[in-house]
Amino acid sequence: MAEEFEPKIVAFLCKWCSSAGSDLAGVSRMEYPPNVVPITVMCSGSVSPLYIFSAFKRGADGVLVSGCHPGDCHYIKGNFYARRRIALVKKLLDYIGLEPQRFQMSWVSAAEGKKYTQIIKDFVQELKPLGPQTKLRSNS
Amino acid sequence: MKRTGVFVCHCGINIAGTVDVKKAAKELSKHKGVVHSEDYVYMCSDPGQNLILDAIKEKKLDNVVIACCSPTLHETTFRNASKSAGLNEFQCEIANIREQCSWVHKDMDKATEKAIKITKSAVEKVRRNESLEPISIPVTRRALVIGGGIAGIQSALDLANTGYEVILVERSPSIGGHMIQLSETFPTLDCSQCILTPKMVEVSKHSNIKLMTSSEIQEISGYVGNFKAKILKKPTYVDADKCTLCDECTKVCPVVVSNEFDLGLTGRRAIYIPFPQAIPATYTLDISACPGLLPIACGKCADVCEPGAIDFDMKPEIIEEEVGAIIVASGFDLYEKEMMGEYGYGKYPDVLDGLQFERLLSASGPTMGKVLRPSDHKEPKEVVFIQCAGSRDPELHCPYCSKICCMYTAKHAMLYKHHVHDGQAYIFYIDIRSGGKGYEEFVQRAVEEDGVLYLRGKVSKIFEEKGKIKVWGVDTLAGKDIEIDADMVVLATAMRPSEGAEELAKKLKIALDKDGFLSEAHPKLRPVESVTSGMFLAGAAQAPKDIPEAVAQASGAAAKAIAILSQERLFHAPTVAKVNVNLCTGCGMCVDVCPYDSLSLKDGKVEVNEVLCEGCGTCSATCLRAAIQIRNLTPLQVSEMIKVSLGG
Ligand SMILES: Cc1cc2nc3c(=O)[nH]c(=O)nc-3n(C[C@H](O)[C@H](O)[C@H](O)COP(=O)(O)OP(=O)(O)OC[C@H]3O[C@@H](n4cnc5c(N)ncnc54)[C@H](O)[C@@H]3O)c2cc1C
Ligand code: SF4
Ligand code: SF4
Ligand code: FES
Numbered sequence: 001m002a003e004e005f006e007p008k009i010v011a012f013l014c015k016w017c018s019s020a021g022s023d024l025a026g027v028s029r030m031e032y033p034p035n036v037v038p039i040t041v042m043c044s045g046s047v048s049p050l051y052i053f054s055a056f057k058r059g060a061d062g063v064l065v066s067g068c069h070p071g072d073c074h075y076i077k078g079n080f081y082a083r084r085r086i087a088l089v090k091k092l093l094d095y096i097g098l099e100p101q102r103f104q105m106s107w108v109s110a111a112e113g114k115k116y117t118q119i120i121k122d123f124v125q126e127l128k129p130l131g132p133q134t135k136l137r138s139n140s
Numbered sequence: 141m142k143r144t145g146v147f148v149c150h151c152g153i154n155i156a157g158t159v160d161v162k163k164a165a166k167e168l169s170k171h172k173g174v175v176h177s178e179d180y181v182y183m184c185s186d187p188g189q190n191l192i193l194d195a196i197k198e199k200k201l202d203n204v205v206i207a208c209c210s211p212t213l214h215e216t217t218f219r220n221a222s223k224s225a226g227l228n229e230f231q232c233e234i235a236n237i238r239e240q241c242s243w244v245h246k247d248m249d250k251a252t253e254k255a256i257k258i259t260k261s262a263v264e265k266v267r268r269n270e271s272l273e274p275i276s277i278p279v280t281r282r283a284l285v286i287g288g289g290i291a292g293i294q295s296a297l298d299l300a301n302t303g304y305e306v307i308l309v310e311r312s313p314s315i316g317g318h319m320i321q322l323s324e325t326f327p328t329l330d331c332s333q334c335i336l337t338p339k340m341v342e343v344s345k346h347s348n349i350k351l352m353t354s355s356e357i358q359e360i361s362g363y364v365g366n367f368k369a370k371i372l373k374k375p376t377y378v379d380a381d382k383c384t385l386c387d388e389c390t391k392v393c394p395v396v397v398s399n400e401f402d403l404g405l406t407g408r409r410a411i412y413i414p415f416p417q418a419i420p421a422t423y424t425l426d427i428s429a430c431p432g433l434l435p436i437a438c439g440k441c442a443d444v445c446e447p448g449a450i451d452f453d454m455k456p457e458i459i460e461e462e463v464g465a466i467i468v469a470s471g472f473d474l475y476e477k478e479m480m481g482e483y484g485y486g487k488y489p490d491v492l493d494g495l496q497f498e499r500l501l502s503a504s505g506p507t508m509g510k511v512l513r514p515s516d517h518k519e520p521k522e523v524v525f526i527q528c529a530g531s532r533d534p535e536l537h538c539p540y541c542s543k544i545c546c547m548y549t550a551k552h553a554m555l556y557k558h559h560v561h562d563g564q565a566y567i568f569y570i571d572i573r574s575g576g577k578g579y580e581e582f583v584q585r586a587v588e589e590d591g592v593l594y595l596r597g598k599v600s601k602i603f604e605e606k607g608k609i610k611v612w613g614v615d616t617l618a619g620k621d622i623e624i625d626a627d628m629v630v631l632a633t634a635m636r637p638s639e640g641a642e643e644l645a646k647k648l649k650i651a652l653d654k655d656g657f658l659s660e661a662h663p664k665l666r667p668v669e670s671v672t673s674g675m676f677l678a679g680a681a682q683a684p685k686d687i688p689e690a691v692a693q694a695s696g697a698a699a700k701a702i703a704i705l706s707q708e709r710l711f712h713a714p715t716v717a718k719v720n721v722n723l724c725t726g727c728g729m730c731v732d733v734c735p736y737d738s739l740s741l742k743d744g745k746v747e748v749n750e751v752l753c754e755g756c757g758t759c760s761a762t763c764l765r766a767a768i769q770i771r772n773l774t775p776l777q778v779s780e781m782i783k784v785s786l787g788g
Binding site: 008010020022023024025026027029030031032033034037038039040041042043045046047048049050051054055058059060072074075076077078081082085117 | 210211212236238239240241243244245246247250251253254257258261649651671715733735736754755756757758760761762766770773775778779781782783785786787788
């Protein structure tokens with residue numbers, strides 16, 4: 001039997017909420033699939049569209065951006081900019097023809113280890129039937 | 141090429157139980173630029189840190205990555221260790237392979253693979269980190285305290301006695317807060333005014349304290365060490381320096397309104413002194429009650445004021461102050477009357493709240509310390525106290541416990557008995573929470589010495605009949621229905637954040653918790669700090685609390701503020717924005733998005749105020765040309781991190 005497809009995911013987590021939330025998932029010994037490699041950034045507002053394209057280009061099957069809940073950003077309003085920017089990126093990816101499930105944004109606070117766990121589980125589950133992402137992957 | 145060292149920690153079996161640390165160290169040693177890679181059981185232990193130190197020196201490492209627990213735990217430990225071996229602190233990065241890897245996975249092969257990717261990502265980052273020194277900023281060595289209740293008073297005095305100038309801003313005409321309204325205080329039954337007024341006088345006489353009453357914060361800008369406050373000083377229409385407290389004005393003032401100090405149990409004139417010991421000791425003209433400032437409308441007070449203290453032309457003033465630290469002590473209010481309709485509050489004059497009962501007990505109160513019913517001035521012989529009125533009721537009211545009501549209700553019942561020896565006090569309660577020094581003994585005393593009857597259960601109905609207030613309830617311990625023909629009912633209503641707390645929090649950019657109280661930075665380890673550095677919390681503004689706790693927190697907050705003010709300069713993380721002027725076209729897009737107003741355009745290029753910049757990176761994600769970047773998390777660094785995270 002062929003091995004099940006394991007999607008590769010990059011997650012941009014803001015340092016103050018989502019990264020702390022994923023730490024809490026660890027401290028609480030929750031379990032989720034190991035498909036995600038986290039990259040901690042200062043704020044979801046610092047995630048440039050270029051990072052997202054670059055991840056897809058380098059072969060990511062899915063990309064997650066996660067920050068503080070709207071109104072709770074450590075830098076007051078970084079995540080509002082993130083939300084707007086990400087809506088645009090989503091449209092653009094749609095236009096290119098990438099499956100919309102491959103790119104997600106979530107709000108996870110430092111207290112929401114459980115929510116983070118669930119988001120990763122669901123994300124991996126949603127990506128599995130899609131198979132590898134080839135639309136944006138560069139062949140080099 | 142830069143020489144990188146990698147150190148993989150086992151954390152006992154916390155990491156090694158799921159990640160094959162030997163394999164990880166071996167794989168990482170093959171990564172480009174890694175000249176040293178080893179694993180050890182506890183990297184954070186002294187021998188562990190020594191391994192790092194020795195390797196840095198022997199292998200001439202330019203930078204190191206420690207693959208271990210979350211950077212929130214040991215980043216400082218390892219950065220200090222690297223510093224002592226001669227590296228800049230930014231030449232040390234942490235790869236979190238515990239919280240974000242070993243603790244959340246079970247499959248060893250996959251967890252190991254992921255741990256390697258996470259560590260490689262940190263290697264790619266650290267190899268491109270600049271060596272930076274903290275940015276140093278001067279400190280304005282004065283403090284602002286908002287709220288002049290016992291908490292604000294205590295913080296202000298602690299700061300002033302340490303030698304720092306303090307601006308104490310209180311929105312009402314006098315300081316004192318709720319404590320000045322209380323009669324006697326549990327558990328010692330000290331007279332509240334007697335222990336508070338000396339402190340109030342000390343505030344008014346202190347050369348380091350600038351007291352601003354009838355004043356409110358309008359705007360706060362700046363950052364730790366250097367805040368700018370705009371304070372609105374409202375006109376009181378009475379010149380405090382001229383007022384001799386002769387009281388002639390109130391004798392002629394024709395207007396009577398409800399007296400807030402006695403919570404409506406008495407009236408006051410439009411021109412008034414809040415209470416005899418008010419600080420500042422002066423009268424105030426309540427413009428919302430006065431028919432008009434024109435002599436045509438009334439002007440009687442000005443006519444009789446011998447020293448000519450009344451000034452109808454007084455205007456609101458905006459006063460600007462610069463301070464290095466801010467303490468917020470805006471206190472509490474009781475749960476709104478309207479919410480307590482189920483207990484007949486606001487409907488029957490003899491259903492009171494706890495503060496009104498304090499005024500009845502107070503020697504300086506409306507009845508000169510006699511407990512009399514507001515309706516007919518008769519002495520009540522049966523009094524029912526109801527605890528948790530509005531607290532611990534997530535469906536209808538506040539979900540939390542107001543913490544102090546068990547104690548002050550015991551006090552109320554006890555003091556009532558001291559006044560009315562042949563009376564009977566009943567207390568309806570859910571639980572008795574009497575944690576605190578001498579508190580449990582106090583409650584016992586109420587039961588044993590004063591014969592207070594505690595009834596466990598809830599009140600189902602309150603209504604008036606033939607001059608009595610009928611209280612129906614159940615005693616859940618005895619399993620019996622209870623009916624009491626009471627003469628008076630006292631509700632221990634919930635404590636709420638003070639009115640306007642939300643607006644104040646917005647101006648200060650500090651957070652509120654789910655119940656609207658000010659949020660501390662960490663519920664256990666940083667209980668007096670707000671999330672904004674340089675702003676501290678004291679008293680009931682942060683959560684319901686009694687006087688000793690409010691005072692302790694106020695002193696704690698003052699100590700935290702002193703830790704800032706005692707320094708000539710503060711240090712700020714240097715991982716701030718930097719501009720590549722060759723790429724910047726001066727479009728100004730980044731200027732608009734910066735939450736801290738740290739960017740400005742000069743000669744067609746953007747400039748960063750490094751002191752204001754918090755390094756959030758919003759600007760860098762906005763710039764279409766990557767002309768503005770955050771030091772040590774540049775697009776190039778992130779791009780390389782992405783590459784190795786995907787196995788490239
Ligand atoms: C009925 C009752 C009985 C009590 N009995 C006892 C007792 O026996 N023993 C005991 O230890 N505790 C007792 N307490 C608790 C005690 O009252 C509080 O612990 C204490 O008052 C808290 O002090 P504070 O300074 O935090 O708040 P507050 O006393 O509420 O003072 C806050 C001050 O800040 C001002 N303010 C608010 N917002 C602003 C703003 N935006 N700008 C400027 N100023 C502002 C307010 O006008 C006020 O002067 C009792 C409480 C009640 C309700
Ligand atoms: S967005 Fe970029 S190009 Fe525009 S002003 Fe800012 S740094 Fe310069
Ligand atoms: S990093 Fe954030 S705070 Fe600093 S200049 Fe950019 S947007 Fe402003
Ligand atoms: S800091 Fe978490 S989204 Fe801005």
